[in-house]
Amino acid sequence: MHLLTEGDPTRRRLLQAALELLAERGYRGATTRAIAERAGVSEVTLFRRFRSKGALLREALRGLAPPLSPPDPNAPLEEGLLGLLEGYLGLLEANRAFLPKLLSELLRHPELRGEGVPEGMAEALGRVVGFFRAKQEAGELRKDEPPEELALAFVGPLFARFLLGEVLGVRFPLDPKAYVRGYLEGRHGPRRRG
Incomplete structure (x- = not known):
């Protein structure tokens, strides 16, 4: 953290x-x-x-700032997504003991949430969404979904998998390349690369 x-x-x-x-x-x-x-x-x-x-x-x-570097918008799409996946999984692993407890406390004590998304998280999320927006503008991802939804569709299942694993005391294996390929299925833009 x-x-x-x-x-x-x-x-x-x-x-x-x-x-x-x-x-x-x-x-x-x-x-x-x-x-x-x-x-x-x-x-x-x-x-x-x-x-x-x-x-x-x-x-x-x-003031929480996740140590998550968004991928370079100029990186090839799959390479950028693999980098984002690695960073996100590293963030979850580094905060394994902290995140489930934090979420639990935020649910129990809504007064802790304050107004809006914490500054550090908002900045990191903005940079990640920027990657998806850049890939839409480059024609590598379809444009019929807002970039925020594309980003959430990429990281949301990872977070759910992490939390479920913590609750059950199980580590679910993950093949990063297969995850990225599965995410991209049906999301490529008209100018599919690579």
Whole structure:
């Protein structure tokens, strides 16, 4: 789990500690005392920077930045999709312990969600959608679906597979090339390449 770069190191430590404890102990267990202790500051310092635990946790969630590099829009379509798949699977694996707990807490405590998509996630998603849009404009993907839906259709099943695997305690094997070929079936544009 990565936070957007924060200039103030104390603030960054508080945000990181808040996310870690939210994942480890849930909303109720992530007390301000425990967060301050993990960050190496006093509770007074925590409350000087954030008016409440909820405000701190919402800010930490807004600053999440997935370490996901979108594919180069000039890369061949299948190569770009394989790169995106690799990055996405790496992101899921790196956050294996964090994501299911985070989702659970967001469902139980809607006040954590705040307004809109967290900034770091929105930026990463925008770059990924940009790849699909560029491939539509190049005629490599059909244009009858919005690029956002194309992106969601690519990563959505991976996320569902990951969550189901976590719930069942099973790792489902995945052949990346077969996944990409299956995704592209029926989605190639009129100028099919390659």
